[in-house]
Amino acid sequence: MKQLLQHIKNGQTVVEEIPVPTPREGQALIQVSASLVSAGTERMVIEFAEKSYLGKARSRPDLVKQTLDKAKREGIMPTVQAVFNRLDQPMALGYSSAGTIVALGKNPTVPHAGMQGFKVGQRVACAGGGYATHAEYNVVPRNLLTPLPKNVNFESAAFTTLGAIALHGFRLAEPQLGENVAVIGLGLLGLLTIQFAAAAGCHVLGIDLDPKRIKLAEGLGIKAVARPEAESAAQAFTAHRGFDSVIICADTSSNDPVELAGVIARDRAKVVATGAVGLNIPRKIYYEKELSFINSRSYGPGRYDANYEENGNDYPIGYIRWTEGRNFQAVVEMMASGKLKVESLISHRFPIEEGAQAYEVITGKRKEPFLGVLLTYNEKEEEGKKITFNVKRSTVDGTIKLGVLGAGLYANATLLPVIKNNKDFELVGIASSGGLHAQHSGKKFGFQYATSSEDEIINDPKINAVAILTRHASHADLVVKALKAGKHVFVEKPLAINSGQLSAISKQLAKTNHCLLLTGFNRRFSPLAQSLHSLLATRNEPLHAHYRINAGYIPLNHWVQDPTLGGGRIIGEACHFIDLISFLVGDAPVGVTAHALPNGGKYREDNVSMTFTFPDGSLGVVDYLANGDKSMPKERLEVFCEGMIAVLDDYVSLTRVKDGKKKVESMAQDKGWKAEMEAFAAALKNGGEPPIPYAQLIGVTQATFTAVNILRNAKETV
Numbered sequence: 027m028k029q030l031l032q033h034i035k036n037g038q039t040v041v042e043e044i045p046v047p048t049p050r051e052g053q054a055l056i057q058v059s060a061s062l063v064s065a066g067t068e069r070m071v072i073e074f075a076e077k078s079y080l081g082k083a084r085s086r087p088d089l090v091k092q093t094l095d096k097a098k099r100e101g102i103m104p105t106v107q108a109v110f111n112r113l114d115q116p117m118a119l120g121y122s123s124a125g126t127i128v129a130l131g132k133n134p135t136v137p138h139a140g141m142q143g144f145k146v147g148q149r150v151a152c153a154g155g156g157y158a159t160h161a162e163y164n165v166v167p168r169n170l171l172t173p174l175p176k177n178v179n180f181e182s183a184a185f186t187t188l189g190a191i192a193l194h195g196f197r198l199a200e201p202q203l204g205e206n207v208a209v210i211g212l213g214l215l216g217l218l219t220i221q222f223a224a225a226a227g228c229h230v231l232g233i234d235l236d237p238k239r240i241k242l243a244e245g246l247g248i249k250a251v252a253r254p255e256a257e258s259a260a261q262a263f264t265a266h267r268g269f270d271s272v273i274i275c276a277d278t279s280s281n282d283p284v285e286l287a288g289v290i291a292r293d294r295a296k297v298v299a300t301g302a303v304g305l306n307i308p309r310k311i312y313y314e315k316e317l318s319f320i321n322s323r324s325y326g327p328g329r330y331d332a333n334y335e336e337n338g339n340d341y342p343i344g345y346i347r348w349t350e351g352r353n354f355q356a357v358v359e360m361m362a363s364g365k366l367k368v369e370s371l372i373s374h375r376f377p378i379e380e381g382a383q384a385y386e387v388i389t390g391k392r393k394e395p396f397l398g399v400l401l402t403y404n405e406k407e408e409e410g411k412k413i414t415f416n417v418k419r420s421t422v423d424g425t426i427k428l429g430v431l432g433a434g435l436y437a438n439a440t441l442l443p444v445i446k447n448n449k450d451f452e453l454v455g456i457a458s459s460g461g462l463h464a465q466h467s468g469k470k471f472g473f474q475y476a477t478s479s480e481d482e483i484i485n486d487p488k489i490n491a492v493a494i495l496t497r498h499a500s501h502a503d504l505v506v507k508a509l510k511a512g513k514h515v516f517v518e519k520p521l522a523i524n525s526g527q528l529s530a531i532s533k534q535l536a537k538t539n540h541c542l543l544l545t546g547f548n549r550r551f552s553p554l555a556q557s558l559h560s561l562l563a564t565r566n567e568p569l570h571a572h573y574r575i576n577a578g579y580i581p582l583n584h585w586v587q588d589p590t591l592g593g594g595r596i597i598g599e600a601c602h603f604i605d606l607i608s609f610l611v612g613d614a615p616v617g618v619t620a621h622a623l624p625n626g627g628k629y630r631e632d633n634v635s636m637t638f639t640f641p642d643g644s645l646g647v648v649d650y651l652a653n654g655d656k657s658m659p660k661e662r663l664e665v666f667c668e669g670m671i672a673v674l675d676d677y678v679s680l681t682r683v684k685d686g687k688k689k690v691e692s693m694a695q696d697k698g699w700k701a702e703m704e705a706f707a708a709a710l711k712n713g714g715e716p717p718i719p720y721a722q723l724i725g726v727t728q729a730t731f732t733a734v735n736i737l738r739n740a741k742e743t744v
Contacts, residue, residue, distance in 0.1 A: 029161035029462065030381040030401070031116040037076035039119075039382045045411045045461035047165040048478040049131035052140035052338045054171060056152055056164045059180035061123035062188060063160070063399040065213065065388045066277050066302060068119055072385050075117075115435065116466050120160035122187030123152045124180040125403075127171075128163075140338050141168055149174040151186035151358055153325065153350070154335060158187065160381055160401050165460065168338045169328065172354040175362035181400060182361050185218070185368045187325065189357035190350060192218035192275070195300030195322040196226070197348055199271035203227040208260065208269040208290055210283045211276030211301055212239040212250060214398055217371055219275055219300070220248045225365040228271075231263045233286070238395065246367060253286075260290035268292030268315075275301045281308075284319075288312050298322055325350035332583055372398040411461070412477040415468055417453075426710050429483035429513075430456040430473075431504060432495030433463035436518070438470070441495060441546075444699050446471045450707035457483045480504065484511045491710060494518060497585065498592045502527030509534045509541050516706050518546040520601050521727045523593030528727055535720060542716050544706050545723050549602055550609040551705060552698030554680040557691055558665065558672055561682060562610055568643035569667035571610060573603045575649065577632060578656035587630050595632040596737075597730045600650045603661075604638060605718075605726045607646035610665065614725020616641055620733040629653070636733045 029044045049055045127148045130141045144150070152158035154170040174183050192215050201207055207223045209216050212234035220243060223230040232243040232250035243250035251259040260269065272287040272295065281304035287297045288311035295315065299305070300322045307319055327341060328334035328350040334341065341349050348356070360366035373396045376384045387396045428451045430437070445451050453473045458464040461478035468476030483489060484507055491514040494504045502522040508515045509531075522528040535543060549555055562569060577595065586592035586599075608614050617639035622631055632652040639645060659676040670684040679692040705717040 027162035028378050030119050032075055032119050033116055034075045035114050039385050041381050044465045045413050045478040046163045047461045048459050049165045051131045053131040053165050053167050054127045055129040056125040057128045058123050058125040058403050060184040061120050061160050061401045062184040063384045069388045072389055118159040121155040121158050123158040124183035151183040153187040162403050169351045178358055178361045182368050186354050186357050189218050190325040190353040193222055193353050194326040195273055195298050196222045198320050198322050199296045199298045201228050201271050205270035206264045208272045210274045212243050216275035219273055221366050270295055272297045274299045276303050277301045280304050281306045326353040374399045375402055378403050411479045412475055414475045417472050417474050425452045426450050426491050427452045427454050427489050428491050429454055429489040430493045431480050433458040433467040437495040442471045444703050454489050455483050484508050498523050498598050506530050506534045509538045514542045514710055516544045520597050521545045523597050525731055544717055547605040548698040548702040549606045551701035552677050552696050554677055557680055565667050567668050571607045571646045571665045573648045573663045576654045576658050576660050577652050579652045582630055596734050601730045603648045604729055608722050608726050611640045611644045613641050614722045615729045618729055618732045620736040622737050631737055
């Protein structure tokens, strides 16, 4: 399929061929008929992308600070590579479209679970950045879909998301029947807002700089005036009382709309900023009139809440009457009734093949007036979920023919570069459910094809090994499917996020002993960890290891913090550090105790001290902390054993002290990814034991479950 993309690194806006995405449970696959280009949000993205690196840095000082902190912590080269990798990721443009449902996401046990009320063939409006993009096909979650009445066409329905933004701003003003409402700025947002206000029984005055937009407002039956006349017109319009509500829909860095709103508002009126405007509120006029100022946040309640938008959980109507989804529904119903007219607001139409030209219009490169800019799509049979690349790569007997599931930032920044530079791997196929990231990574790293279907990879007879780099919740199911298909498996940590998943993997391993499994506990393969292991190889006494992790804070709404998606930070990341101690001891833990600081509404089981006991009497303490300063190094391990102290500092240096003598081994930070994949390749080529004994893979994973259970049950038992 064709999709419009923005390359942030070089500023290019292009249409590329992407695999048709695959809907998951709670999602629908939409064949798009029309999508609306945002002259505000999308123009800002384009203008940012077209800046030089220096210009990008100047416009985002917050990101510059994060980059400098990362460089201090991890070094210049890893930071530069991370920054350029992020800039290299293409961005899908668009957030408002309309089309027809052609497939519903599947649940293995319950058909169409989570999609009640929707069916194949249904016409819908679609919303959401990353979902309702400018593409021939989109995958959209249920709460961002709205069924269309029969008399609302696709071009009109493409305005639904923008209409919800306008409607939410209007609702925040809380106007009453018969009140006076002023709308400053008569672009698309303003022209929609004045219609909502009129339909609600308000007396509406529009204000703009452009005479053509004033005429458009008048054509909709709304009185409108030019900016120079605004103050005198406001006095006459309101009989010198001032406006009950002023809604700012202008798109300008100027502070004039905010100042004007203060002048024309009555005492104790509400001013709502829906557009992106200067926000230097003049104290005198706002204080004297005791005005309320509200910055409107997008479509309505539910926006930016992953539980609502991605997981499909609605808010009870008795508590929140107008969610973003119910705002979408209200918009299309107003279109159906004829109270909201958008056809006259369309100034340009471009077929998706010429989509880049739409951005020449909204960025002013064509120097022509515009308002509603639509992209249109031809109806055709659903295209394939797989695209191929012209890649020639020499192969030798015994080459590992690899398929990759997952193509996110971690895969692109860390593992795929390592795999590409390993001659033992032939890169066959790569999959991501949305298709876009698989297409980008497939071209970048030299895969033979990209797909949106996991089954395409797992069932490909050419592929004999699968690397699973997806989100944590999917790891276990994909491991079992790949093992059943007779594939060797590398899976990023964690191996599983609950005991049921771990049990399923263990049972499948017992059935398919000819397939090798490796979990991405890369730190044990790092050069300095290997050196430390060698120092302890001949020990005759138990050791004590203390591993301190300055993990840094991540918000509670991050997917890793979700127990059902990421498993939480102990299961999702602390397994790394438990594994390294297990590697040094040579066995998995047999006992666990755990204590945590109070969460206090800010944290979620990520300020934790855990103690692990081992069969030989060794002790390992893992302090995983999110309440520190991320500018400090992340990891420090101290090991005490037989008169020796060894200190591993963030995989940059290893200091050994014994008999009063100090020996220091230092190097550029290396956490073991290259050696890990070399070990995986060697095990597949040469046979023999897996690089990490399964007893340790499973035992370490089970230890994380035990630690979390102890924290939640406040018990100190194994």
